[in-house]
Amino acid sequence: SQKIEQNSEALNIQEGKTATLTCNYTNYSPAYLQWYRQDPGRGPVFLLLIRENEKEKRKERLKVTFDTTLKQSLFHITASQPADSATYLCAINTGGFKTIFGAGTRLFVKA
Amino acid sequence: DAGVIQSPRHEVTEMGQEVTLRCKPISGHDYLFWYRQTMMRGLELLIYFNNNVPIDDSGMPEDRFSAKMPNASFSTLKIQPSEPRDSAVYFCASSTRTSGSPAGETQYFGPGTRLLVL
Numbered sequence: 001s002q003k004i005e006q007n008s009e010a011l012n013i014q015e016g017k018t019a020t021l022t023c024n025y026t027n028y029s030p031a032y033l034q035w036y037r038q039d040p041g042r043g044p045v046f047l048l049l050i051r052e053n054e055k056e057k058r059k060e061r062l063k064v065t066f067d068t069t070l071k072q073s074l075f076h077i078t079a080s081q082p083a084d085s086a087t088y089l090c091a092i093n094t095g096g097f098k099t100i101f102g103a104g105t106r107l108f109v110k111a
Numbered sequence: 112d113a114g115v116i117q118s119p120r121h122e123v124t125e126m127g128q129e130v131t132l133r134c135k136p137i138s139g140h141d142y143l144f145w146y147r148q149t150m151m152r153g154l155e156l157l158i159y160f161n162n163n164v165p166i167d168d169s170g171m172p173e174d175r176f177s178a179k180m181p182n183a184s185f186s187t188l189k190i191q192p193s194e195p196r197d198s199a200v201y202f203c204a205s206s207t208r209t210s211g212s213p214a215g216e217t218q219y220f221g222p223g224t225r226l227l228v229l
Contacts, residue, residue, distance in 0.1 A: 032216075043115075043202050043220030044154070089154065097142050097206065098167055099218065103153040 002027040002100075006090055010106040019077040021105045023090030026071060028100075030092040033066055033073050038087045038104065047088075048075075080109045115221035117203050123227045129191040132224045135184055136205030144204040144218060145178055145188050154202070160186065193228045200225050 005024045013019050023033070032051040036044035050057040050066040050073065057064045063076040077084050090102040116135040124130055136143045144159040158168040163180040171178070175194070180186040190197055204218040 034217075041222075043204070043223050044218075045220070046217045049216055096166065097144075097159055097161070098156060099144075100156070101146075101154040 004028075004090060004092055004100055004102040006088075006102040007105045008103065010108060012108045012110065013080055015081060015109055015111050017080055019080045019084065019107055019109070021075040021088050021090075021107065023073040023075070023102055024071060025092055028071075028092055028094060029068075030094065032093055033064075034091040034093075034099070035062075035064055035073075035075050036089040036091060036101075038089055044089055044101075077107075080107075082109045082111050085109050115203055115205050115219055117201075117221035117224050119224060120222060121225045121227075123229065124193055125229050126194055127192045128228075129189065130193045130197075130226060130228075132188040132201050132203075132226070134186045134188070134203030134221060136186070136203070137219055138184070140205035140207045140219070141183070142206040142208075142218075143180060143186050144206070145186070146202040146204065146220075147199045148202060148223070149199045157188070190226075193226075195228045198226055198228050 003026045032049055034049045035047045037047055038044045048059055048064045050064045052068050061078045065074045085108050087104040087106045089104040091099050093099050118133045141162050145157040146154050148154045157170045158178045159166055160180045176190055178188045200223045202220050202223045204220045206218045
């Protein structure tokens, strides 16, 4: 069956460290993968998109990798800050405009 | 632009009542999506429209749910009759295809409607 899996346990890290979140998928062949941030009581906000022919994408302190062989994406936040505390959602395009979201990983950055 | 606008922000109703959720997409966006988010099931796509036409409604849970988009600036999601298991946060999102980009890039979400059915 088709699945998108993200770490269900919250990730707790110290300010200044690098946070790494994982997204694994099975039985999909996405043309691209996206990462969104969601704060409590708010809608998801788009962060980064990486295409199947790209290995890595960066935006300021954010970095995303995409390994279509492993069927995995890693999302890194370097020099993390308490303001980075949120839930991060991985999303896969399954054709047309249809997007399937993972359950999300909650990140806590401690000052 | 004000972003995607949803109303109401909170809705409390009793089982069996009709519920109507409203959404105004970002001006110029030709794709509109309705999602439902719960702790148990995460964020689920219910239906999406392109140019006011429903394209994929395979996520609509059952006949009690219906969605319409009478024009480019307005959509509704209706639940009739509502049940306690419909309690969730309902999000509307909009998007458009940009030149040189693949389909589905960057969806802009509204603030959501928190629905509680007693």
